Amino acid sequence: MLSRRRKRADHKGLPVRFLRRRVKAFMRKRESTENACFSPLRLTLAGTVFSKVQLLHAHAPQAALAGRSNVGKSSLLNALAGVRKLARVSAAPGKTRSLNFYRIGETEAFIVDLPGYGYAKRANTERRSWAELLQHYLRFSPGLKVLVLLLDARLPPQESDLKMLAFASSLALPVLPVLSKADKCNKKELSACLAAWLPLAGNAPLVTSAEKGFGLAELGATLQEILIPQPVS
Numbered sequence: 001m002l003s004r005r006r007k008r009a010d011h012k013g014l015p016v017r018f019l020r021r022r023v024k025a026f027m028r029k030r031e032s033t034e035n036a037c038f039s040p041l042r043l044t045l046a047g048t049v050f051s052k053v054q055l056l057h058a059h060a061p062q063a064a065l066a067g068r069s070n071v072g073k074s075s076l077l078n079a080l081a082g083v084r085k086l087a088r089v090s091a092a093p094g095k096t097r098s099l100n101f102y103r104i105g106e107t108e109a110f111i112v113d114l115p116g117y118g119y120a121k122r123a124n125t126e127r128r129s130w131a132e133l134l135q136h137y138l139r140f141s142p143g144l145k146v147l148v149l150l151l152d153a154r155l156p157p158q159e160s161d162l163k164m165l166a167f168a169s170s171l172a173l174p175v176l177p178v179l180s181k182a183d184k185c186n187k188k189e190l191s192a193c194l195a196a197w198l199p200l201a202g203n204a205p206l207v208t209s210a211e212k213g214f215g216l217a218e219l220g221a222t223l224q225e226i227l228i229p230q231p232v233s
Contacts, residue, residue: 038217040082041224042105049099052136056101059143061109061227063176066134067150068160069116072180075210076150077102077113080220087113097130099137109227111148112137118160138171145226146174153179153193153207157200165201176226177205178219183212 074087100113208215
């Protein structure tokens with residue numbers, strides 16, 4: 001599921017059958033109103049960070065949630081938590097100005113919501129400050145296990161997303177690509193998006209919809225597997 005671009009698999013000969021199966025599975029789920037298999041992660045806000053000196057839980061297992069400012073990070077967090085207003089959702093992008101640490105249940109594992117990138121309607125000094133904090137966190141957090149890169153399923157690969165992917169690769173940081181807003185795509189559009197990201201990210205992204213609940217069970221289970229090791233029986 002995870003990818004390190006340095007060790008990317010050879011994708012000569014795109015696995016079209018795999019992509020078709022993933023799209024068909026998503027389309028079947030989209031026609032259903034049931035999402036009974038998903039159990040919310042019980043996320044609670046543990047801390048908010050605006051500067052490097054405030055960074056929390058350095059050695060605790062963490063998954064960083066990154067994406068463009070209007071990709072739907074807050075909506076996805078709320079859906080994963082099963083709480084409508086845990087993370088603030090706004091019609092105007094760029095509202096997250098801090099690193100928000102969300103604890104998973106009673107564990108010492110966290111999902112960290114990063115400031116959205118690629119939004120221009122902020123002062124240059126403010127955007128530089130966000131970028132410095134984000135880069136410092138990604139570079140110097142020993143507990144960081146994975147970067148969850150949220151990608152808009154309605155769009156082709158964006159330059160800002162490719163830059164974030166390249167930055168993670170330069171740090172040898174594993175990336176979990178996740179498509180958001182997939183309920184707003186038809187079968188052809190979703191297939192094209194998956195095919196475009198497969199050779200770039202190293203594997204096919206998970207397909208999700210915060211609004212409809214699709215893909216949340218798979219994403220939640222993947223995050224728990226990464227962050228909360230199970231005892232060997």
